[in-house]
Amino acid sequence: MSTSLPTLLTFPNGRELTVPTGLFIDNKFVPSIEGATIQSINPVTEEVLAVVSSATAKDIDIAVASSRHAFRTVWGRNIPGVERGKLLNRLADLMERDTDPLGDLEALDNGKSAEVARAVDLPEAIACLRYYAGWSDKIFGQTIEVDDKGHKSASTRIEPLGVCAQIIPWNYTIMMLAWKIGPALAAGCTVILKPSELTPLPALKLAELVVEAGFPPGVFNCVPSFGDVGGAALTSHLDVDKVAFTGSTATGRKIMQAAALSNLKKVTLELGGKSPHIIFASANLKEGPRSCESCHWGVFLNQGQDCVAGTRLYVQAKVYDAFIEELLHSAKEWTAGYGDPFAEGALGGPLVSEVQRDKVAAYVDSARAEGASIVYGGERWQGKGWYYLPTIIGDVTPTMKVVKEEIFGPVLVVTKFETEEEVIALANDSTYGLGAGFHSNDANQCQRVLARLEAGTVWVNQYGQLYPQVPFGGYKQSGMGRELGTYALENYTQVKSVLWDYSGGSAQ
């Protein structure tokens, strides 16, 4: 069975929206050549939302050929940066116009709160596109003095890499799409974006806006697919110059291997994390609720399905009891906000899939089995929907699975510590290094701690804030390369040094 006709979705708030279901190649929606499909399931009702085309290896070949053609003819050096910037800004304008339906669609497909999707996911994605629109015509090389006789020149050209495969996860489809295409398109690359098979719908809807904004065909192709089919085809494709991946560390390894074994395509990875969140006794706990808030914000937002969630809480002994009491109070407020994603004031919804929900439940069970205490939550959800409610686990030791491994759900483990030395060692005792946060009002302590935490982002007296102009990425096995900021442009460009001898050009 093949599909490319748009499907009409009805939302719990009464909204109706048509969503395309074909693969988006060359500015058109087409069925998979082999008729492969994906069923996107509503994590609240456990029912099928839509059936969309799924890319097989043959479809990927077509998509790559389209991207390559576009790069050679209408994109790359065939279009000045200022025009690329205008198109990106236009896309941002359209996303702003359609914030409400897009936010609702993100919520419907993923299970997150619709209000949060509209208030956080969309504006951040839009800001990211605008930020990179501004960089499009500001990518500089260098001219370099090499010669004191004035006969030779050296300079660098910063050229686009070419055809870039971008594989994004299901936790923030629209935001991750913007983080990927922003710098890639600004730099002049063409993009084949593979959204997750769990959440293909927002990306397909955004593809309509790409056409409306005026991007030429082939500049942005969108091919929902299963990771081991379309994802594998992209990462081992000989005509793809680069793969950018956000997802699990396990899949990241596979991607790096496939890249190495095929054409040594360039690879950047944003992988998992088990980020520590530290409360020092010197923190300003009169604003305790604020520190608590940031703890919850760090782990319960998006149902904990966040690579940089602050999932290991360390509280200094001196303030431990008071802080935990406060923590439990506000955990109740968060839990009350979990429910129907389309309810007013909804803070959380179900996890994205049954598999994810079962994984999280298994981790909590393992904590019990290993002797930890379930201090809050930890109960199975009764009824429809793949919910797992906020859970806090205490009495943990560093070797427990729930302390070492990424759970990717709303589960926080809490540890008491005595000294700064001790907690830094505990915090760094991880193969991950994506983020870290701590609260302290001692300036010297802040400087010491931020310098010694092994993480790509360190938050001081807050948690989780991101800005398109500040780089983001992992130490250690949390990834390689940085997204956002000026640094993301390096992921999509390559340096050509030009050395020119013009001493032969004298008159007469």
Place this chain on the structure above:
Amino acid sequence: MAPTTFSYDFSNEASGFGKKSSFPSGLFINGQFVDSVDSKTIELINPTTAKSLGHITVASEKDIDLAVEAAQKAFETTWGLHASGQERGKLLIRLAELIEENIEELAALESLDNGKAVAVAQAVDVQGAADVLRYYGGWADKVHGKTIETDDATFAYTRHEPIGVVGQITPWNFPIWMLAWKLGPALATGNAVVFKPSEWTPLTALRVASLIKEAGFPPGVVNIVPGIGNIAGAAISNHSGIGKVAFTGSTAVGRAIMKAAASSNLKRVTLELGGKSPTLVLDDCNLENAARWAAYGILANHGQVCCAGTRIYVQDNIYDKFLEKFLAVVKSVKLGDPFHPETFQGPQVSKTQFDRILNYIEHGKKEGATCLLGGQQHGTEGYFIQPTIFTDIKPEMRIVKEEIFGPVGVVAKFSNDEELIKLANDTVYGLAAAVFSENLSRAVKLANALKAGTVWVNTYNTIRTNVPFGGYKQSGQGRELGEYALDNYTQVKAVHINLSGPPPI
């Protein structure tokens, strides 16, 4: 009581906007259009007809005080770093969009005021202004300082902060384009502005004032105060509440501004001044192209361009051939009504400029140069001057040394590249230069030897929004356009945080 609205009906013009334009005039201070404190006005003259266009308000010293006060307040509350880079960028891009939405009206106003061909005003000046503002809109959230490695006892970093209130004084040759060159980087970096357009050509600035309001800039962020140079301009240069002045105009006035800045509060100064830029035609050039570009270099904007290629040096073995082609191109340009679609050259901007240029031409003849072409007023109405070419020149002649700022070029021979470099660099100016040669190596070697802020190879007057522009020597200091302009509007604060270093005593 000064007039509060400027109106002109373009429906009888040969092309362009074709409607009535009517917009608030007066001084734009703190988001409002107001009369000047002493109700002074100045008459605007249409250079095409020499007839009056009406009166506009001009600022006195007291008005400048009010503008500075408004700018200061905005900087401390709604602007500066109180407005994020993203917000500042969005406003600049919105202003660019509004300028594009009103492009025909703005082009018509520019032509009315300045005399340039309306098709050029639209495609180059007004579109260019929108492009520049959009470009700097993209910079607004990308003004970075550095974190700098020292040792474990110190955390050191820099902030690139806006200066505060800046004064900007622009000329009459590219009114709206110069407005964008100035406002773009100043606003992107968070400064509040007191902006004085030339009193000869204030119309597009006044129309843009309404667009600034419509775009949503907070009141006081941009204040637009047309005024006379030695009153409003002097007030700005002398004002102790202004941290920086940026000026584009003549070298003579540039000196006065730098002096005033020095004797008042040592405010920072950037200057884009005059030029006497050489066009170098080598014997291995594409002769046809060189002749066309050289003609464009001297005649664009009626010669009223700071970087005009006013001294043309031609290699002796192609001199006659070049001159023949060059004169043919010069003769072919059409002079006439700026609103006529075929017009290339309109009138000079004012009687003052008209007289000055004719004076130079007379002087050239008296000094013994040969006036090969032109040399007179064109027609009987308005301030039109024939394209004028002198040969048989000597380096000491005034028409060779001084900036004429009209459609007047001088042509001379050279025999070899060493001689050429000396001739080209023999000037107090250093704004631009152009080399015509098909041998890129030879051209680049010459380019590297020329003392000029912009060197063109096989082109002339090519300005790009993202490439810096500015002068060597007495053509100015500082660079506009590109990333470089941001340095003109930021100041560096270094912060050293001592973590554990003990005091020495």
